[in-house]
Amino acid sequence: MADNALGRFVRARREATTPPTRERRRTPGLRRGELADRAGISVEYLTRLERGTDRSPSGQVLTSLADALDLTADERIHLYRLIKADSTCEPPSPPQLRxxxxxxxxxxxxxxxxxxxxxxxxxxxxxxxxxxxxxxxxxxxxxxxxxxxxxxxxxxxxxxxxxxxxxxxxxxxxxxxxxxxxxxxxxxxxxxxxxxxxxxxxxxxxxxxxxxxxxxxxxxxxxxxxxxxxxxxxxxxxxx
CATH class of the missing domain: 3.30.450.180 (Beta-Lactamase)
Incomplete structure (x- = not known):
């Protein structure tokens, strides 16, 4: 995945998500810990995803992140496409029917x-x-x-x-x-x-x-x- 597109997308959506409190913050949106809690994953793992050191999250993790970030249907499709774009496998040839x-x-x-x-x-x-x-x-x-x-x-x-x-x-x-x-x-x-x-x-x-x-x-x-x-x-x- 060129230039860590998945990590950049997750971070951008995190920073665009309204935090649970109205306290003044140095950075916009959710903190990593808040998103990690919502998604049921560790802060360390979320950090690896955002930095691009882990680029193979499971479907369950991505679903949890999509729910935690309240992604729209179009944004969920885009998230999947980011993962798919990282695949180097050639698609299988369609089977030939007799x-x-x-x-x-x-x-x-x-x-x-x-x-x-x-x-x-x-x-x-x-x-x-x-x-x-x-x-x-x-x-x-x-x-x-x-x-x-x-x-x-x-x-x-x-x-x-x-x-x-x-x-x-x-x-x-x-x-x-x-x-x-x-x-x-x-x-x-x-x-x-x-x-x-x-x-x-x-x-x-x-x-x-x-x-x-x-x-x-x-x-x-x-x-x-x-x-x-x-x-x-x-x-x-x-x-x-």
């Missing part, structure tokens, strides 16, 4: 159907799925579930948010690095709405059931695609 899987999707039209990666990425879908899913340009069902648009799209948002978080937790626990990276991202950008569900998830997400997307009441089923990718073929049928 032609027979793509042909299956074509044959399913006009049913709403998609193939998902363990982390919830939409690898391919039918036109009907794209039409009613609400995802738009977003290509990850978990990230969309914790976006500002999702609550308006899902009448039963709490249920779906629980299921999506549980699905991501299951994939991350099985060693899927993309799922773990997305969990790190959402713990910062979506905050407690995601993190509480993710960390308290004690069951696997359902493979069948009913969901409401906008005006659509859909019965869904899950079929696992043979192969190494652990991909899921999701089928959604209108309930009449």
């Amino acid at each position: 032609p027979t899987v793509l042909k299956t999707l074509e044959a399913l039209e006009p049913t709403a159907a998609c193939v998902l990666s363990p982390a919830g990425d939409v690898l391919a879908s039918t036109a009907q799925f794209h039409k009613i899913s609400g995802l738009g340009a977003e290509q990850n069902t978990v990230r969309f579930a914790f976006s500002s648009e999702a609550k308006a799209h899902y009448p039963d948002w709490d249920q779906i948010a629980n299921h999506r978080a549980a699905s991501l937790r299951a994939a991350a626990d099985l060693g899927d690095h993309t799922a773990a990276a997305l969990a790190f991202e959402l713990s910062i950008t979506a905050g407690a709405a995601f993190a509480d569900r993710y960390h308290s998830s004690a069951s696997l997400p359902p493979t069948t059931g009913t969901e409401r997307w906008g005006p659509h009441v859909l019965v869904f089923d899950t079929l696992y695609v043979p192969g190494d990718g652990e991909h899921r073929l999701m089928l959604y049928f209108s309930q009449h």
Whole structure:
């Protein structure tokens, strides 16, 4: 991360945060000790973050700092981007689906159907799925579930948010690095709405059931695609 951008951002937000008392101070905003107390971390660790000697904070630490600094949704996204910018890893290539899987999707039209990666990425879908899913340009069902648009799209948002978080937790626990990276991202950008569900998830997400997307009441089923990718073929049928 060039020029310690994360540390500078945290310090700038700390100094811009109104302190708990109105006493006259030599420096603006919160003292390091006050922010550290709010975030539940040590002053020494906060000092290392601000000075750039520690540039790999956990998602839990960043979420605590974001909450303590009362960051907006846009500021949380910026905080995550600062961490992401420090990564030197090349993004993985998108998996290639077998032609027979793509042909299956074509044959399913006009049913709403998609193939998902363990982390919830939409690898391919039918036109009907794209039409009613609400995802738009977003290509990850978990990230969309914790976006500002999702609550308006899902009448039963709490249920779906629980299921999506549980699905991501299951994939991350099985060693899927993309799922773990997305969990790190959402713990910062979506905050407690995601993190509480993710960390308290004690069951696997359902493979069948009913969901409401906008005006659509859909019965869904899950079929696992043979192969190494652990991909899921999701089928959604209108309930009449």
